[in-house]
Amino acid sequence: MALARLAPLASLACLACLVLLAGCADEGSPPRVPGGDARQGLRLVTQYQCGACHAIPGVQGAAGRAGPALDTIGRLSYIAGRIPNQPANMQHWLRAPHALKPGTEMPPMGLTEQEARHVAAFLYTLR
Numbered sequence: 001m002a003l004a005r006l007a008p009l010a011s012l013a014c015l016a017c018l019v020l021l022a023g024c025a026d027e028g029s030p031p032r033v034p035g036g037d038a039r040q041g042l043r044l045v046t047q048y049q050c051g052a053c054h055a056i057p058g059v060q061g062a063a064g065r066a067g068p069a070l071d072t073i074g075r076l077s078y079i080a081g082r083i084p085n086q087p088a089n090m091q092h093w094l095r096a097p098h099a100l101k102p103g104t105e106m107p108p109m110g111l112t113e114q115e116a117r118h119v120a121a122f123l124y125t126l127r
């Protein structure tokens with residue numbers, strides 16, 4: 001009889017598992033950048049020649065080695081090893097790296113706010 005009483009508990013536990021799994025799946029998808037268009041971002045990354053310093057998959061000639069390869073930047077927890085990798089931080093980083101990490105060798109690239117949104121959207125496709 002004890003088993004019969006446990007059954008509802010077990011199904012509750014199952015439900016909890018499913019909810020957790022769903023949560024994980026969600027976390028696994030790339031962060032959305034409101035107003036950001038990844039295709040524009042790809043064009044801008046080419047135009048601004050980020051590839052002079054970074055290896056970037058899908059960007060022709062982007063094989064620079066002065067900066068880290070960006071092939072998994074979309075799923076890294078931190079930008080530049082210490083800044084939580086969230087869309088707002090990424091946009092800020094792209095426009096003013098020194099503001100977030102004084103002394104960094106990444107130069108400010110002169111992106112507008114809107115351009116930074118597009119570039120961030122593109123970077124989050126790299127996983």
Ligand code: HEC
Binds near residue numbers: 068
């Ligand atoms: C002159 C070389 C140079 C150029 C040009 C450059 N970067 Fe960087 N970038 C760096 C360096 C060096 C770092 C490492 C900074 C640090 O960790 O302090 C970096 C770091 C980054 C990071 C964080 C990477 C990580 O693994 O944490 C991103 C994202 C990034 N750059 C994107 C870009 C984009 C997009 C462009 C073009 C708009 C660009 N960079 C242009 C040198 C450059």
